[in-house]
Amino acid sequence: MPNTTLQLLAEKTGISRSNLNRYEKDEVKPSADSIVILCDLYNVSTDWLLRGIEPQAQKVEAISDPDLKDMTDILKNLMESDDSDLRGWTKIQFKTTFKEYYATHKEKKP
Known part of the structure; x- marks a missing residue:
């Protein structure tokens, strides 16, 4: 057929x-x-x-500092939430708390 x-x-x-x-x-x-x-x-x-190309694998680095690992895990969980309000709140809090560092980091990116 x-x-x-x-x-x-x-x-x-x-x-x-x-x-x-x-x-x-x-x-x-x-x-x-x-x-x-x-x-x-x-x-x-x-x-x-x-x-016809495979996406580049994201480089994952192990975090050895337990406090930094905890903070990273918490931020990751907040940003992966299904609740868009929670994700928005997290972004605002992060940008407000780390205002100077955030601005410097954004300027360094190409």
Whole structure:
């Protein structure tokens, strides 16, 4: 049966076989939603799918100072909260408390 692979992909993703065929022939560009669906299905990044490159891994450095580790963990938890008000409050408190250091750090960034 012709286009069996496209039919299976269409069934897995919910993207129509005709759209998949048009993507394959480069007749149209996929929507952002389609890109995300395909990335999730194949477990690849959008950078890889769109540009053929893997995103740079973030460099993680171990924190040896226990007090600094605690502060970092608390700040990370606050900023990863689902509560947007809490994230906003955290940013304001951080910027207010570390006003001078924050301004200097922002100036040094390229």
